Amino acid sequence: MVLITGYVKMNGTEINIKKTGFLKEYFGTIFTSLSSLLTGMKLTGYYFIHPNKIITEQYPDNRATLKMAERFRGEVTLPHNENNEHRCNGCQSCEIACPNGSIKIVTKHEISEDGKKKKRIDTWVYHLEMCTFCNLCIEACPSKAIVMGKKFEHSVYDKSQLVKILNKPGSKVMKEAEE
Amino acid sequence: MEKLHLLFVFSFSWLASHLNMWLRTGIGNSFLLLVTEMLIAGISLLAFLVILCFFLGYMERKVAAFMEIRLGPNRVGPKGSLQIVADTVKLLFKEGLTPDGSDKFLFNLAPFVVVVTSMLAIAPLAFARDFQLWDVNIGIFYVTSISSMAVIGILMAGWSSSNKYSLIGAMRSGAQIVSYELSIGLSLISIVILSGSLRLSDIIQSQANGWWIFKGHIPVLISFIIFIIASTAEINRAPFDLTEAEQELTGGFHTEYAGMKFAMFLLSEYINLFIVSAIAATIFLGGWMPFHIGNLTGFNHAMDYIPSSLWFFGKTFFIIFIIMWFRWTFPRLRIDQLLNLEWKYLLPISMGNTLLVSAMAVFGWYL
Numbered sequence: 260m261v262l263i264t265g266y267v268k269m270n271g272t273e274i275n276i277k278k279t280g281f282l283k284e285y286f287g288t289i290f291t292s293l294s295s296l297l298t299g300m301k302l303t304g305y306y307f308i309h310p311n312k313i314i315t316e317q318y319p320d321n322r323a324t325l326k327m328a329e330r331f332r333g334e335v336t337l338p339h340n341e342n343n344e345h346r347c348n349g350c351q352s353c354e355i356a357c358p359n360g361s362i363k364i365v366t367k368h369e370i371s372e373d374g375k376k377k378k379r380i381d382t383w384v385y386h387l388e389m390c391t392f393c394n395l396c397i398e399a400c401p402s403k404a405i406v407m408g409k410k411f412e413h414s415v416y417d418k419s420q421l422v423k424i425l426n427k428p429g430s431k432v433m434k435e436a437e438e
Numbered sequence: 439m440e441k442l443h444l445l446f447v448f449s450f451s452w453l454a455s456h457l458n459m460w461l462r463t464g465i466g467n468s469f470l471l472l473v474t475e476m477l478i479a480g481i482s483l484l485a486f487l488v489i490l491c492f493f494l495g496y497m498e499r500k501v502a503a504f505m506e507i508r509l510g511p512n513r514v515g516p517k518g519s520l521q522i523v524a525d526t527v528k529l530l531f532k533e534g535l536t537p538d539g540s541d542k543f544l545f546n547l548a549p550f551v552v553v554v555t556s557m558l559a560i561a562p563l564a565f566a567r568d569f570q571l572w573d574v575n576i577g578i579f580y581v582t583s584i585s586s587m588a589v590i591g592i593l594m595a596g597w598s599s600s601n602k603y604s605l606i607g608a609m610r611s612g613a614q615i616v617s618y619e620l621s622i623g624l625s626l627i628s629i630v631i632l633s634g635s636l637r638l639s640d641i642i643q644s645q646a647n648g649w650w651i652f653k654g655h656i657p658v659l660i661s662f663i664i665f666i667i668a669s670t671a672e673i674n675r676a677p678f679d680l681t682e683a684e685q686e687l688t689g690g691f692h693t694e695y696a697g698m699k700f701a702m703f704l705l706s707e708y709i710n711l712f713i714v715s716a717i718a719a720t721i722f723l724g725g726w727m728p729f730h731i732g733n734l735t736g737f738n739h740a741m742d743y744i745p746s747s748l749w750f751f752g753k754t755f756f757i758i759f760i761i762m763w764f765r766w767t768f769p770r771l772r773i774d775q776l777l778n779l780e781w782k783y784l785l786p787i788s789m790g791n792t793l794l795v796s797a798m799a800v801f802g803w804y805l
Binding site: 289296299300302303304306307310312313314315317 | 501504505506507508509763764766767768783
């Protein structure tokens with residue numbers, strides 16, 4: 260039946276609307292599938308003749324010059340400036356945001372020059388061994404005090420070495436980040 | 439200058455005839471001479487195939503890597519070229535385990551059947567000018583019938599493993615090879631009609647004034663495309679690799695095989711890849727025939743200086759590259775899509791195409 264309609268159509272003597280639709284679909288399928296396959300082959304062929312596009316990092320060899328991606332999540336860090344000051348005012352938003360309790364912030368109260376009591380951090384405890392690098396603490400931080408670091412070589416022989424205190428000894432909070 | 443001249447004269451046919459003369463002086467008995475020559479041919483063919491499979495394995499990995507924006511093997515040997523050797527040594531040291539519930543005789547026989555069938559199909563191929571193991575008068579018929587026998591080994595492997603995944607893979611392979619055999623036959627028949635011979639050397643000679651893909655216009659181009667698609671399915675390579683389908687069948691018919699028995703399946707896969715590419719190069723692209731354009735004598739002479747074996751292997755590796763390109767680009771077909779493609783598209787088109795080619799041959803509508 261199908262072949263006969265094809266023959267009729269090719270001669271142009273008699274055209275059945277419904278069956279012409281079938282023929283159109285038949286050859287249309289061939290055309291669209293071939294063109295979509297060629298699109299894929301064009302892309303892979305482009306990559307084949309452009310070896311400079313290769314994204315593989317030769318890691319142990321290029322360790323000295325290795326550049327991690329911009330949004331890479333290696334570890335939580337608390338950056339300090341040259342005066343040993345950080346931006347954390349101890350609001351504990353990150354501790355609340357952390358889904359598995361990898362962050363523990365111990366606070367203390369300090370008396371400032373004008374006699375007011377102020378909340379400051381005592382120790383910023385970060386459990387790297389529990390961290391899932393979900394980035395929720397960074398998003399929760401109102402004063403942009405913590406950022407994700409690029410370091411990823413965290414192998415140690417004992418897991419107690421992975422419990423880190425992020426604020427350096429004697430560090431202070433920056434003036435502009437106090438509240 | 440003398441050396442340069444020797445380079446042009448050197449060819450495989452020269453080597454073969456000199457070997458023959460040398461053996462003739464040493465061995466008087468004609469039967470012994472035949473046996474010795476057969477042994478030499480067989481051993482050199484085996485060595486060639488093993489080296490070829492090493493090279494194809496390396497090429498496949500590198501092509502795959504570059505297409506996926508990776509580097510591929512680059513640690514063992516210069517640019518990772520000895521990676522395949524390292525893998526082979528690893529497979530040699532592995533235990534050739536035979537599962538308890540399996541049919542032990544068939545299980546151990548299957549890899550040999552698969553390799554032998556794929557090696558048989560290489561006999562009538564012409565590697566260079568006047569360099570052919572067996573110029574049989576039914577060359578194409580022989581190759582198609584031998585290559586469809588590979589399914590016996592695959593079914594044997596799947597059945598005797600007594601593993602349901604192996605059995606499903608083997609059954610799929612049976613359905614696939616039986617269906618795609620038809621379009622392969624029809625696309626080869628179009629060239630047989632045009633050249634008027636089943637003998638491979640005659641088909642190559644008929645392309646002395648132009649390869650069939652240029653002489654035969656659009657119908658031959660269509661049958662070339664159909665041949666490439668159907669032979670990719672015939673050798674069970676992606677996107678038609680339903681017999682192995684790692685994600686659903688854990689390896690298909692060779693799930694239970696390990697060590698060198700597994701390596702033999704791998705070997706036969708690469709030999710099959712080479713054979714279908716060599717057949718496509720011989721039938722459609724002129725085998726060892728150099729590329730000639732009409733009456734441009736200067737250009738044609740320059741092309742003649744390239745050795746015929748280089749022409750053959752260049753064309754073959756071009757087609758191997760295209761089939762690898764398919765593998766690393768296309769997603770796998772479902773079994774119903776696979777059978778749809780064959781029975782609803784390839785087979786009707788190649789039947790109509792055969793009719794067109796016959797008309798061309800009758801009315802002489804080709805160069």
